[in-house]
Amino acid sequence: MTNPSDYSSPRADPPAGSNEGYWRKNLTYLGILLSIWFAVSYGAGILFVEQLNNFYLPGTGFPLGFWFAQQGSIYVFVALIFVYVFLMNRLDREFGFDEDAE
Amino acid sequence: MSVQAWTFLLVGLSFALYIGIAVWSRAHSTSEFYVAGTGVSPLANGMATAADWMSAASFISMAGIISFAGYDGSVYLMGWTGGYVLLALLLAPYLRRFGAYTVPDFVGDRYYSQTARIVAVVCAIFVSFTYVAGQMRGVGIVFSRFLGVDIQNGVFIGMAIVFFYAVLGGMKGITYTQVAQYCVLIFAYLVPAIFLSLLITGNVIPQLGFGGVDQTSGTVLLDQLNGLHRDLGFAAYTSGTKSTIDVFFITAALMVGTAGLPHVIIRFYTVPRVRDARISVGFALVFIALLYTAAPAVAVFARTNLLNTVSEQPYSEMPEWFSTWESTGLISFDDRNSDGIIQYVGPEAQDVSGAPIENELTIDRDIIVLANPEISGLPNWVIGLVAAGGLAAALSTAAGLLLVVSSAVSHDLLKRSFMPDITERGELIAARVSAGLAVGVAGYLGINPPGFVAEVVAFAFGLAAASFFPAIIMGIFSKRMNREGAVLGMITGITFTAAYIVYFKFIDPSANTAEYWWFGVSPEGIGTVGMILNFLVATSVSYFTPPPPPHIPDLVERVRVPKGAGEAHEISA
Numbered sequence: 001m002t003n004p005s006d007y008s009s010p011r012a013d014p015p016a017g018s019n020e021g022y023w024r025k026n027l028t029y030l031g032i033l034l035s036i037w038f039a040v041s042y043g044a045g046i047l048f049v050e051q052l053n054n055f056y057l058p059g060t061g062f063p064l065g066f067w068f069a070q071q072g073s074i075y076v077f078v079a080l081i082f083v084y085v086f087l088m089n090r091l092d093r094e095f096g097f098d099e100d101a102e
Numbered sequence: 103m104s105v106q107a108w109t110f111l112l113v114g115l116s117f118a119l120y121i122g123i124a125v126w127s128r129a130h131s132t133s134e135f136y137v138a139g140t141g142v143s144p145l146a147n148g149m150a151t152a153a154d155w156m157s158a159a160s161f162i163s164m165a166g167i168i169s170f171a172g173y174d175g176s177v178y179l180m181g182w183t184g185g186y187v188l189l190a191l192l193l194a195p196y197l198r199r200f201g202a203y204t205v206p207d208f209v210g211d212r213y214y215s216q217t218a219r220i221v222a223v224v225c226a227i228f229v230s231f232t233y234v235a236g237q238m239r240g241v242g243i244v245f246s247r248f249l250g251v252d253i254q255n256g257v258f259i260g261m262a263i264v265f266f267y268a269v270l271g272g273m274k275g276i277t278y279t280q281v282a283q284y285c286v287l288i289f290a291y292l293v294p295a296i297f298l299s300l301l302i303t304g305n306v307i308p309q310l311g312f313g314g315v316d317q318t319s320g321t322v323l324l325d326q327l328n329g330l331h332r333d334l335g336f337a338a339y340t341s342g343t344k345s346t347i348d349v350f351f352i353t354a355a356l357m358v359g360t361a362g363l364p365h366v367i368i369r370f371y372t373v374p375r376v377r378d379a380r381i382s383v384g385f386a387l388v389f390i391a392l393l394y395t396a397a398p399a400v401a402v403f404a405r406t407n408l409l410n411t412v413s414e415q416p417y418s419e420m421p422e423w424f425s426t427w428e429s430t431g432l433i434s435f436d437d438r439n440s441d442g443i444i445q446y447v448g449p450e451a452q453d454v455s456g457a458p459i460e461n462e463l464t465i466d467r468d469i470i471v472l473a474n475p476e477i478s479g480l481p482n483w484v485i486g487l488v489a490a491g492g493l494a495a496a497l498s499t500a501a502g503l504l505l506v507v508s509s510a511v512s513h514d515l516l517k518r519s520f521m522p523d524i525t526e527r528g529e530l531i532a533a534r535v536s537a538g539l540a541v542g543v544a545g546y547l548g549i550n551p552p553g554f555v556a557e558v559v560a561f562a563f564g565l566a567a568a569s570f571f572p573a574i575i576m577g578i579f580s581k582r583m584n585r586e587g588a589v590l591g592m593i594t595g596i597t598f599t600a601a602y603i604v605y606f607k608f609i610d611p612s613a614n615t616a617e618y619w620w621f622g623v624s625p626e627g628i629g630t631v632g633m634i635l636n637f638l639v640a641t642s643v644s645y646f647t648p649p650p651p652p653h654i655p656d657l658v659e660r661v662r663v664p665k666g667a668g669e670a671h672e673i674s675a
Contacts, residue, residue: 081383
């Protein structure tokens with residue numbers, strides 16, 4: 001490491017132009033997944049928790065809103081990350097950004 | 103075997119394991135010291151992140167806080183897990199692609215500014231030190247309660263262990279020790295949780311059990327607990343007392359703060375590729391969720407157990423654990439009406455004539471996890487296991503934080519700011535020396551904790567949310583964001599947040615009620631407002647100031663796509 005800029009700028013530029021489609025797709029995924037992220041935590045777990053607490057999670061003794069706040073939202077968070085990983089790995093291959101293919 | 107013997111055995115074995123790993127994984131280069139040579143597998147990194155993240159607060163205090171706060175405790179559950187979604191989707195892959203060593207590295211290079219770098223260094227050191235002092239304190243407390251060692255010696259032992267593997271191994275040593283520590287702590291957490299769930303609900307999975315039926319009474323556990331709470335004058339367990347807007351803002355501050363904490367972000371620099379960074383956040387959250395979904399179950403079991411054991415029972419008939427913990431001061435009974443019976447009631451409690459009933463029992467929330475095995479009559483080895491788990495949680499977090507401090511000094515301040523000509527060897531020595539000094543300072547703070555440590559740790563999230571998070575997000579998602587905007591945004595965000603906290607916590611604590619809060623947002627949640635201010639200031643300032651130099655949009659363009667991350671900062675040792 002002699003020159004700091006050596007690692008401040010990633011090398012091996014992918015061809016320009018193809019980036020834009022990739023980035024737009026990525027932003028779409030982000031929009032959808034973050035909406036779900038917001039809906040389960042801030043929506044079901046906080047803003048509408050009292051209304052949802054009038055129902056039970058089917059087959060259990062959990063008030064629904066309380067369950068979202070202390071259990072459900074966490075499970076959904078985990079799922080969201082793995083869905084994003086799947087979508088992005090597919091997108092990487094589609095646009096030739098797959099890090100395995102040299 | 104006695105509790106003490108089991109504790110010595112299990113703690114001793116776990117420490118021997120950590121030291122063994124430290125010797126095996128010594129760091130030979132700065133790359134190994136800062137980012138473990140970027141050779142960590144995503145699964146191992148996920149475990150290490152989970153241990154790094156889950157501190158003494160998560161292990162010892164969280165279930166207790168939830169147990170006493172009920173629904174209001176959800177802010178911690180959602181806040182400290184939801185941040186990982188932001189990390190995986192908005193930060194980790196791009197920062198890995200950028201391929202630096204530290205968070206200030208990114209801020210300084212993206213905003214082509216030493217000022218931005220120094221501001222980021224100061225934030226990183228401040229956040230990390232406040233946090234680490236709490237961990238060292240946790241180590242001391244576990245030692246003193248379970249092993250009869252005094253707090254000071256407990257902290258010394260903890261310091262010696264951390265010193266050994268952090269200074270020798272750097273990130274490499276820390277990573278593999280954290281993997282081991284995760285295994286210890288999750289086992290120690292789940293064993294009592296499963297025992298309790300079986301005992302109370304007959305369900306082997308605590309996460310399902312606490313939504314089930316109490317085996318002795320035959321009613322739904324949560325309904326029964328709500329009923330108990332109503333009778334005793336507490337707010338309903340599943341509803342809580344905080345206002346919706348406050349819950350919203352606190353959750354947001356914790357989530358965004360989690361995503362902006364340097365010791366968490368830095369973990370995703372250690373994996374080989376961008377795709378590894380993404381999936382390793384996923385693994386991390388799975389490992390964290392194992393504990394975080396069990397915590398609310400433990401909270402409900404413990405609350406039910408506690409109320410059934412103490413409420414309206416004669417003081418003279420309390421079980422043995424009651425007097426054990428009374429002697430540590432964590433439980434205290436004050437028989438106000440001298441009837442010899444424990445009235446443990448909430449603020450709304452009234453007797454049949456409508457006169458208020460006085461509460462006579464004070465319980466420290468830490469007792470929920472620490473004393474749970476005793477309260478439920480679990481075997482001695484489980485109690486020893488809880489001690490080893492608490493130490494693993496505290497030590498792993500302390501080590502991760504110390505590394506942030508040491509790399510901020512040796513890399514950001516020396517190498518990148520004041521001594522750019524320092525050799526690889528010199529930088530590695532500087533990193534080790536600053537790690538050693540940081541251990542010393544942390545130990546000092548652990549032995550002589552400033553009165554405000556516990557408070558400040560909670561606020562570290564608000565400060566991280568108001569400073570780092572917006573700067574990094576805008577650095578990736580906007581090509582137009584410039585130096586002026588980012589620096590002023592960070593300064594505005596952190597100053598506003600710190601001022602609000604300092605005012606309500608230290609200058610005028612008597613005004614710290616919903617009545618005086620702006621928009622009903624408590625100091626715990628104000629980081630969210632600070633973050634919004636940061637975004638607003640940065641955007642408007644950048645609109646009126648010159649755009650960044652041409653190499654910056656190119657850099658952002660490259661950061662957004664994954665290919666080529668692997669060679670970003672490989673250094674030959």
